[in-house]
Amino acid sequence: MRGLRGKRVLIAGGSSGIGEATARRFLEEGARVHLGGLNPDEVAAAVDRLRHYGEVSATAADVSDEAGVQRLLQQAQEALGGIDALANNAGTAWREGFLDITPAHWDAMMAVNLRGMFLVAQAVARVLVAQGTGGSIVNMSSINGMAGEAEYTHYNASKAGILMLTRTMAVELGVHRIRVNALCPGYIETPLNAQISASLGEDFVAAYARDKIPLRRTGQPDEVAATYAFLASDDASFITGTEIVVDGGQLTAM
Ligand SMILES: NC(=O)c1ccc[n+]([C@@H]2O[C@H](COP(=O)([O-])OP(=O)(O)OC[C@H]3O[C@@H](n4cnc5c(N)ncnc54)[C@H](O)[C@@H]3O)[C@@H](O)[C@H]2O)c1
Structure with a gap:
């Protein structure tokens, strides 16, 4: 891909799954990467695996916490000397029927997936505006932000919110040559999904792929990293x- 060599890329939620694959892809393209993640041990292990591919540094911080985001941005700027692109990827998910969601669970989902996304996006946008360089921000949504999967009301609502966050940021920040887009993956094989699917039985993933996805398979983290x-x-x-859907055709099937 053109123009990625030497780019300074921050990947929030870069220590696992899609985020780690994205860090690897940017390093393979010759970019320099600073990644974030919640768990310090997971972050350190990801950096160890990624070092082989290029120049990578990291911060363990909670994106739902303003001080954590400040620390992430400060360390990213120190390590990279500025920022050109953000993969705003941190997120969480769990299954819970609508009638069972407590206000505390609702708030916990929104705190990471929507408040965290906003805090990181705003902090990076402020850096890009101050630099005067333009840049790219990609916010992680989901096809769950576009259609309502049962037992994920809070997750779905958070991911739909990210789409409007993205569109409005694009409208306001275009004047600064900052592009803002969203990604909407379908079912991707990651630690997060493995954990959820384990509770649904051995055959769940094969049946899901066969019945719901026109390409008849689930997606790989590398396929989202490429986008x-x-x-x-x-x-x-x-x-x-705008948003790009990476779902093997799932959203378009009846
Ligand atoms: N796996 C899928 O099928 C799928 C589909 C659509 C969207 N997504 C989205 O992709 C993103 C990555 O998901 P994944 O499946 O790779 O999950 P994962 O659990 O493998 O990775 C999640 C990443 O987010 C980080 N993170 C989680 N909570 C955080 C917090 N409070 N503060 C800082 N970092 C935090 C983790 O440390 C990790 O780096 C999420 O936003 C998820 O909603 C995943």
Whole structure:
């Protein structure tokens, strides 16, 4: 992809699953990467695996916490000397019927998935505006932000909110040459999904792929990482305010 060599890329939620694959892809493209993650041991282990691919540094911090986000941004800028692109990827999910969701559980989901996304996006946008360089921000939504999967009301609502966060940011920040887009993956095989699917029985994933996904398979983290890289690259130079769906056709099937 064009224009990624030497780019300074922050990947929030870069220590596992889609985020780690995204860090690897940016490093393979010649970019420099600073990644964030919640758990310090997980972050350290990811950095150890990624070092082989290029220059990578990291911060363990909670994106729902303002001080944590400040620390993430400060260490990213110190390590990279500025920021050109953000993969705003941190997120969580769990199954819970609508009638059972407590206000505390609702708040916990929103704190990470929507408040965290906002805090990181705003902090990076402020850096990009101050630099005067333009840049790219990609916020992680989901096809769950576009259609309502049962037992995920709070997750779905958080991911739908990210779509409007993304569109409005694009409208306001275009004047600063900052492009803002969202990613909407379907079922991707990651530690997060493995944990959820384990509670649904051995055959769940195979049946899900067969019955719901036109390509008849689930997706791999690398397939989402490639789209993050595309949206941050010069090949996407006129793309802003929109979302790209990476779901094997799931959203379009009846
Ligand atoms: N796996 C899928 O099928 C799928 C589909 C659509 C969207 N997504 C989204 O992709 C993103 C990555 O998911 P994944 O499946 O790779 O999950 P994962 O659990 O493997 O990785 C999640 C990442 O987010 C970080 N994170 C979680 N909570 C955090 C917090 N409070 N503060 C800082 N970092 C935090 C983790 O440390 C980790 O790096 C999430 O936003 C998720 O909603 C995943």
